[in-house]
Amino acid sequence: MRLDIELFGATFQNPVLLSSGTCGFGRELADVLDLEVLGGFVTKSVTLEPRAGNPAPRVAEFGAGMLNSVGLANPGLEVVRREKLPWIRDNVRLPRVFVSVAGERVEEYQALVEGLNDADGFLGFELNLSCPNVSVVGGRPFALDPHAVRSVVEACRARTERPLLAKLAPNDPALESTVGIATDAGADGLTLVNTLPGVLLHGDGTPELGAGPGGMSGPALRPTGLLAVSRARRATRLPLVGVGGVSHFLDAVAYARAGASLVQVGTANFADPRAGARIVRDLGRWGTRRGVRSWSDLVAPAPGDHGVRPTTGTRTRMSERT
Numbered sequence: 001m002r003l004d005i006e007l008f009g010a011t012f013q014n015p016v017l018l019s020s021g022t023c024g025f026g027r028e029l030a031d032v033l034d035l036e037v038l039g040g041f042v043t044k045s046v047t048l049e050p051r052a053g054n055p056a057p058r059v060a061e062f063g064a065g066m067l068n069s070v071g072l073a074n075p076g077l078e079v080v081r082r083e084k085l086p087w088i089r090d091n092v093r094l095p096r097v098f099v100s101v102a103g104e105r106v107e108e109y110q111a112l113v114e115g116l117n118d119a120d121g122f123l124g125f126e127l128n129l130s131c132p133n134v135s136v137v138g139g140r141p142f143a144l145d146p147h148a149v150r151s152v153v154e155a156c157r158a159r160t161e162r163p164l165l166a167k168l169a170p171n172d173p174a175l176e177s178t179v180g181i182a183t184d185a186g187a188d189g190l191t192l193v194n195t196l197p198g199v200l201l202h203g204d205g206t207p208e209l210g211a212g213p214g215g216m217s218g219p220a221l222r223p224t225g226l227l228a229v230s231r232a233r234r235a236t237r238l239p240l241v242g243v244g245g246v247s248h249f250l251d252a253v254a255y256a257r258a259g260a261s262l263v264q265v266g267t268a269n270f271a272d273p274r275a276g277a278r279i280v281r282d283l284g285r286w287g288t289r290r291g292v293r294s295w296s297d298l299v300a301p302a303p304g305d306h307g308v309r310p311t312t313g314t315r316t317r318m319s320e321r322t
């Protein structure tokens with residue numbers, strides 16, 4: 001099966017990327033994983049200034065995934081420009097890299113895109129819209145405020161011609177409308193989903209994480225991510241990137257069937273830093289065994305698109321999980 005796919009004016013050698021916050025800036029994983037086998041990766045979210053992040057513990061496991069409140073710990077724009085992106089430029093050849101940017105004001109997103117746009121080493125930007133917007137009372141996450149989504153995407157669009165992905169939230173009751181707004185505002189693709197808010201408590205009622213609540217990820221998030229991708233697929237013709245609970249190649253196939261052209265692997269990297277490479281390998285073997293011509297054939301088309309429907313085998317049995 002051909003795994004390569006053309007998107008955003010670039011060729012992805014396969015559809016498997018590592019998600020933001022789970023692979024650092026690539027270098028952190030380079031000793032344990034051959035990055036060159038990946039379709040790509042998304043950097044840790046970058047803010048204008050360096051951030052130390054939240055008090056420990058920042059991650060906690062539970063039966064179906066994990067909860068994190070890292071607090072966007074990152075070295076900030078200047079170090080990313082001076083050190084992280086040059087390393088990627090010099091050491092990463094085939095994988096397509098997106099730089100994730102995050103802020104608490106529209107102007108911060110815009111300044112980040114402007115400040116990184118002319119650097120080498122990456123294809124495009126992913127806008128992490130799950131941060132609270134401190135410019136409005138209540139500080140709702142950008143992704144849950146349609147006006148804020150429009151403002152951020154438009155502001156960044158005006159500053160770059162690079163591919164721009166808007167990363168949306170799993171708990172958006174008006175997802176179709178948000179998807180429409182991000183599309184109209186000029187995004188090139190949508191990433192669904194970021195983590196879902198939650199809390200884990202000890203027996204005495206104290207939170208397990210230093211910051212209290214956090215974002216839930218891992219297998220428990222997969223049904224929510226798949227639903228979000230399916231809903232988005234009906235609301236836009238933009239390419240979609242599916243993320244949430246991908247740890248096995250059949251999870252990637254499920255996201256394709258829901259309409260995702262690319263997938264991202266997050267939490268699974270913590271259990272096995274080679275998860276992304278394993279998924280690429282198993283996906284290729286499985287498709288070839290089943291006579292699937294290409295990954296693109298598996299991707300559910302947008303409404304009105306005459307996408308090529310899968311040529312062989314229809315339903316994927318759970319028993320095929322290995």
Ligand SMILES: Cc1cc2nc3c(=O)[nH]c(=O)nc-3n(C[C@H](O)[C@H](O)[C@H](O)COP(=O)(O)O)c2cc1C
Nearest residue numbers: 019020021045068128193194217218244245266267
């Ligand atoms: C420890 C940790 C840190 C994360 N940091 C970021 C981040 O900086 N920016 C972002 O957009 N998403 C971040 N995420 C969310 C992931 O990129 C992904 O959207 C989410 O975990 C769901 O995918 P998964 O179930 O495969 O982990 C983080 C997730 C984890 C577990």
